[in-house]
Amino acid sequence: MAVTAAMVKELREKTGAGMMDCKKALVESNGDMENAIDWLKKKGLSSAGKKSDRVAAEGTVAVEIEPDFNKATMVEVNAETDFVAKNELFQNFAKNTAKHIHKNKPADIETLNASQIDGQSFDEYVKSNIATIGENMVVRRFEIIETADNEVVNGYIHMGGKIGVLVSAKFDKAENKGAVTDFLKQLAMHIAALKPSILSYKEFDADFVAKETEGIAKSIEKENEEL
Numbered sequence: 001m002a003v004t005a006a007m008v009k010e011l012r013e014k015t016g017a018g019m020m021d022c023k024k025a026l027v028e029s030n031g032d033m034e035n036a037i038d039w040l041k042k043k044g045l046s047s048a049g050k051k052s053d054r055v056a057a058e059g060t061v062a063v064e065i066e067p068d069f070n071k072a073t074m075v076e077v078n079a080e081t082d083f084v085a086k087n088e089l090f091q092n093f094a095k096n097t098a099k100h101i102h103k104n105k106p107a108d109i110e111t112l113n114a115s116q117i118d119g120q121s122f123d124e125y126v127k128s129n130i131a132t133i134g135e136n137m138v139v140r141r142f143e144i145i146e147t148a149d150n151e152v153v154n155g156y157i158h159m160g161g162k163i164g165v166l167v168s169a170k171f172d173k174a175e176n177k178g179a180v181t182d183f184l185k186q187l188a189m190h191i192a193a194l195k196p197s198i199l200s201y202k203e204f205d206a207d208f209v210a211k212e213t214e215g216i217a218k219s220i221e222k223e224n225e226e227l
Contacts, residue, residue: 001031014124015040016131037124056138058085060161062098069152069181073102074164075142080135086160093129093137094161101142109139152181156188165191 003026011022011033017040025043029035059078066072077094079085100122106112113123120128130137145153145166153168165188171180198204 003027003031007031007033011036011040013131014120014128056080056136056140058082059140060085060091060094061157061164062091062094062161063155063157063164063166064095064098064102065153065155069147069154069177071102071144071146072153072155072166072168073098073142073144074155074166075101076140076164078138078140079133084133084135087133089129089133090137091161093133097139098142101144105144109141112139112142152177152184154181154184154188156185156192158189158192163192163195165189167191 003023007026008019008022011017011026012019014033015022015037017025021040021043022036025036025039026033029039056078058081059076061074061076063075064073075094075098077090077097079090084090100115100117101112104112104115106115113121113126115122117125126137126139143166145168147153147168148170150172151168151170153166155164155166157164167184167188169180169184171177
């Protein structure tokens with residue numbers, strides 16, 4: 001199979017490898033793109049492959065919410081540095097990832113990586129973005145919430161994507177849907193600020209309650225002694 005300039009360009013974009021290396025990889029792989037990528041990886045010539053071994057500790061949270069608030073998706077995407085995490089290309093990658101997950105509803109990261117986006121697997125889509133942006137990027141986790149007919153979901157992104165909250169609730173009458181939706185946005189902001197660990201006080205662990213009660217009792221005793 002003849003190797004064209006367009007094929008070499010595509011392989012370079014996906015792997016970040018040099019032009020001559022990409023051409024050789026395609027020749028050795030008889031024009032098969034996936035085999036050419038594997039060939040470059042085995043030779044240690046794929047920069048995306050090398051970058052994917054580096055730790056991605058910074059990142060952002062992106063959210064996609066249906067206009068009628070019956071479905072919402074949140075995804076955490078990580079990069080190596082805070083500088084790149086704030087980069088427009090990275091932010092767009094995170095938003096596109098949220099939209100893709102929202103539309104395709106993969107069960108887990110493995111299913112996500114195997115899904116198709118822009119004529120390629122999502123895994124290859126990530127690698128092509130790694131080569132473009134220049135840092136390792138990882139889709140760390142995601143959550144999809146789909147509500148019942150009498151429920152809505154809303155969310156909030158805090159600190160430029162450092163914290164994300166999705167919250168859902170039921171409404172009793174159709175005319176109250178808008179008010180409940182607006183309330184959930186405010187509630188999500190409150191949760192983002194205070195970071196509660198439980199939904200209700202009834203969920204507190206009994207040992208935790210006992211220790212806190214004991215601590216408060218001792219504090220009150222001490223205050224009374226000082227009076």
